[in-house]
Amino acid sequence: MSLRIALYFAFFLFIGIVTSGCLGTKYLKDDEKLLYKQKIKGSKNIDKEELDQLYAQEPNRQFPIIPFSPYVWFYYWGLDNYDVAKYEAKREASRAKWNTKIAQAREKDKTKKVARLEKKKRKKIAKINKTIQEGNVLMRWGEPIAVFDSSLAEQTMGRLKLYLNAKGYFQAKVDTTVDVSDKRLSITYLLDQGEPYRIDTLFTQTGDSAISKILNRNKDNSFLVEGENYEQNNLTKERERIDLLLKDNGYFDFSRQYVEFNVDTALVGDKKVAIQTVINKPSKRGYHKVFTVSAVNFTTDADVGFIPDSLRIEKVYRGITYRYHTYQYNEKILSRRIFIKKDSVYSKSNTFSTQRQLANLDHFRFINIHYDSSGGKLIANIFTSPLNRYQWTNEVGINVTQGFPGPFYNLSFKKRNVFKGLEIFEINGRIGIEGVAPATEVNDVYTSVEAGVNASLTFPQFVLPLSTRAKEKLGRVNPKTRLLAGYTYTDRPEYVRKNTNFSNTYSWQNENRGLFSFTATDVSIINSNLDSAFLGTLLALERNGNRLINTFKPSFVSSMSLSATWNFNSYGLNFTNSSFFRTYIESGGTSLNFVGTEALEKENLEYYKYIKLNLDYRKIHPANKNTTIAYRINAGIAKPYSDNRILPYEKYFFAGGSNGIRAWRPRRLGPGSYTPLDSTGGETRVSYNFEQQGEILLEGSLELRKNLIGFIDYAAFVDFGNIWTIREDPSREGAQFEFDRFYKEIAVGAGLGLRFDFSFLVLRLDAGLKIYDPARPEEKRFILSKGFYDPPFTPSAAESVVFNIGIGYPF
Template sequence: MNTKAFYKISFLTLYSLIFFNFFSCQGTRGLAENEKLYTGAKINIDDAHISKKEKKELKKGIENNLTPKPNASLLGMRPRVAIHNMISEPEKPKGFWYWLKYKVGEKPVLLSDVNREFNRDIIVNYSENKGYFNTKAKFDTLTKGKKAEIVYNVNPDYRYFIRNVRFPSDSTLVEKAIAETHAETLLKSGDAFDLDVIKNERERIDNELIQKGFYFFHPDNIIVQADSTVTDLHEVELILKVKDDAPQLSRQAFTIDQTVVFTDYDLDEAQRNNYGIPANLDGLEMYNDKFFIDPNNKFNPKIFDNTLPFKRGDLYNRKDHNIALNRLISLGVFKFVKNQFIISDSLNHKFDAYYLLTPKKFKSLRLETLGKTNSDNFVGGEVNLNWSHLNLFRGAEHFTASIFSAFDYQLGGPENSNNLFRYGTRMSLVVPRLWVPFFKPQPGGSFLPKTQITTGYEFQKRTKLYTLGNYNFSFGYYWKENLKKEHEFNPFVASYVSASNVTENYRRQIEKNPYLQRVIENQLIFGPNYSFTFTNTMLPQKNTFYYQGKVDLSGNLSGLITGADAKKNKQVKFFNVAFSQYAKIENDFRFFHKISSHSSIATRLIAGVAYPYGNSIEIPFSKQFFAGGSNSIRAFRARTLGPGRFDSRNNQNTFFYDQTGDIKLELNTEFRFPVYKFVHAALFADAGNVWLVNKNIERPGGEFTKNFIKEIAVGAGVGLRLDFSVLVLRLDLATPVRKPYLEEGKRWMFDKINFNDKNWRKDNLILNIAIGYPF
């Protein structure tokens, strides 16, 4: 070892010792003479009567139940306690120093905070609840300097196991119903006695009974007796019974009698005037066995056929109860939804079901404006005027009509030829039922299926280049299978793009770069598409997932009927425009891992392919994939990356970069963590690219080959997110780590990073400003 290396190691060793010693001392700094820092509990279990696995499980359960928890430690240090102790008490319970002391730092947990007798009782109770009857425990306190540890010695007796389970055998209605659920019981012969499992069994039985009309039943109405005298083999017999003092109503199954719907219920007025459920239903409008109170005739009663599953004479059940509420809310026309089940005055064991619905305002007019700028020297804005009606035909049909106008203006562009102006209109009608010819499907879950019809027109003008007109129409269905799964199927989607006013200036550029011709080609696209989405990200789990798969088909049936084959010069045209024929598949998979209640790791994988055939040689420009931009590979500007190793910087196109491909692979990952209140931050890395299915001489190196891994672009960066709950403003600063269009061996950029170089910063520091998280 040379002298220089020796001094380096010596210096690092000394620095580390000083660092560890400093934080170790700071953990107990400021404690009074008689105070001790509580460092945790040690559990010693006498394992004479239990296996190693049982000992491990019992020890873990005891540790989870002891209070309080000691301060978190790192290599024997407690840095959060050290930070807390180093900062003086702030004058006010707010501000930066208070946040640093009590949010970043952590108040020390003292030995005096620990109730040792209480914890000993917890150990005994927990052990016996897990079947270790007659458990004994004692404790001892070990101190060392200013620190203290508590040692609990646990002596569990033999564990008891379930010999058999007896369900009620009486002939009463509720006990018969309980006995009928025995096949799904959680209590199994041979399993260990466990109070938590017994509690779950009572909840299970309650959930079963509530589906059978026992509206007033409760888990506390069930008692589970444990008889340990049946044998001397440490076994118990469990006996399930309905408590003798259980209310009489809890023993009765209820059916639905009358259903009454208030479609214009004013909650505020009802509270002011103290009115509620009418006692007399005489004279009310009736439709399909339901009574309606709708003085202003706002709704067609037919919409409640699919919304309210209860029919007269049906046995009450919680499933249909919740389905009705979810469907009413999903209609999107009610501000408040409330229901009541009232025992009928004239009939025993029957309910009158009341639904009190407060409508929203149906009509609205909204004006939206947007201003934007980006790193390509573009500034622009957009204005949208939207008119909507939530109940167009009195059947909760949502109609929206909008007109919009937008512009993007390039400062300093060549002869201002990059300026873009857009205007157009959109209309949408969403109906809360399926419009299917000759068939009336019934909803089967908590969410109403919907039919959606949309149409629109958009006019685009690039100054001194060309203009485009885009007509589109779609008809389809949307439905949620359950809370996690949803489907969207559009049997017919069509769009027609027409170019005009192409300037000579643009045609001259096409001669230099034939790829630009695709931008102004007339396009006719029609066919079905389907998407499936699964997500459990709404659940309070440590690991959650999101997946969306899409299939887009165009011109397949027409191509089959006409025998179209563009490669053999048999291209078929409709209205003098060749229709597009292709198949496109996209997959978007996301995984979220919670590290703590505030920090997480988010990962996304995108894989897609679009394949042209029959009447098309290439995928329509508007249907291709692209990479780069604020929601993609953030170290590269939007649509500047790829395809493959093609270098768009050498492109003779002086107007704009717009690189696309037929295949896309992309992987993104972020470490997200809070900084201060609504301020959050992220460290991220992105990788991916797009490729072409077929070789293209205009973009050499753009086709997908077995060497595609060598053509992956990589970027990394840091992000700042201002999370205002209703709005997230995101700023991501990224730099390319690997550029696939450079020569092999020179694509990694680590040795070229130079923050002092102005030109390097201009080309390699990409700032993305966006709304919302990237995924």
């Protein structure tokens, strides 16, 4: 192994030496220097990411560790083949070609063909124009060499000083040091922040006693706090807060422009700041007026423009005048989503809440709320346009869960407003094919077919015996009740599984991006037909004390569950600083504790009692404009307490695969330090053929994501984790979770991956390398340990490198 380490070291040393000059310095002129590196020193208590955004010039992007900038090569390679005149001639030739085709189509009076050709022409010309303006593909993928510009360095120094001033460091100084090596230049910006100025005195001038009272009542929410550092950004936040606060208290025509701050550093002493908040009066009226909503009008079919308003039917319910051509919606249900009340003071927040909750109903194409303040009154007009009552959708795509990609087809039908109470009835059918390794093999790939149909009825309220007042309050949290019945058919090489399911779920969400779901009843009846080889494997396990076979018997599974999800800054859609946290708790067979199990035993149905908890946290953190760090921690425990002491197969935890620990095949890692062996053929070898289930899960991932070229990104990742059993499993030695050794059984894998972002989907290719394998003897678990590849862990059997294909990001 020492020879192998030496070879690895020599290889990377060779690469470093060969590429040390591959930064594109040959493109520099004699008097030019390459901006190689830049950094900031001396910053204290300041966000480094914000400082990094202030550079006026950026160095060329490089590969991590290795001093190599291929993007410069791409740019100048493309530049060598870039001829503006050639592209302009190509554009004119293309325009003439398409004009001829369009003229011929017009002569034949083919209107649709003309429109189609015009569209193609615009697309082709736009593509050529982009090349003329931005360069060819290689130039757009690459970047010109970063020639150091002293004027841009001065600009960066100015930006840094202004930024420090805005943070309260009014006596800050910025200097630089420059290090030149051959044609490379590194610059360091030195910050001398000095002592920050602190807020010493706050006072307010409004000239309006009513506004003063509102501000005093809410002063605890102010962004300006005595004793804290002065920060200019807090003035902006305070202006926004006051604007919303007053608009929520009836000041309909108030504007943030009326809020002014006077900052004085000389009034209160050394390094102290006095801030006066001034609420200016409007010049015309001379005072700020509180508006009361005098009427609320709701036009439910505003898109029917050919009908005069005078012909619309009007109906008043709870102070709201509903106007429509044809009666469609139950006013009682609608009124619970409208928080603008007649004779109440105007509130901007209530207006936004009304618009949001009406949109959550999934019944309206658009929702516009307009206020008419002419004549001294404030009239709220709500205009909506209904979505189609009947809707068919088709979806064809590629699906990957824990295997190889396969096609799927979805067909769904939706009917809105079924009983005039804004209910939604849906039927969804799905069939998907995926390449998977069977539960008892790993080297072969078989086709797995999954098909299902679900029917659901969703009510825009909690179907519970609640008071009218309670239902009114719940309207702000988008309450829904969903009744579902479904059937799923799964055909895998080792079994065919049929699942009939019924559930009743209540869901709601708050304004802090919290989504909550409570499933009061979830009942499944499961039947499985086992392949003879798979059945033989399960029977062999049973003889060794493993009762996994019970989960494939005809089963009755009942449970109730609660999940809470917080999505901050649109995680999954927004690749800036965002995070996601989900907690899930499930109680299986709870009702059986009260009603008994005699009926199920009479029908020979297996039943389960268990408690399951799962916590999942994910975060995306931008290191700079080209680099993102993402990480995830996922942990769970499922404890069965029925007589059979097992879980339904779908309720177990599994580890490994394209969305988990990628150096192991799907569901093949663990449990604990268990070493799966295969002694067939007279040779004992490690075998990852059989899926391994556990009752405790701990896994995590850290991933560095960077753009490579164009739509191609690359990633470097480290995954870690394992599964364990709660009780000792005689058939799997080392599977049980023990506090004094579990940390030694955390598997570690690392690897590299490519992501092809086609906008409509992201194709992901990952290669994971086993770094630390707890299935090996303790002294041989690290990949660099002597004996890592000793029998039975031969390279071919142990699969040191595992390749994964995925759709979308792993987390």
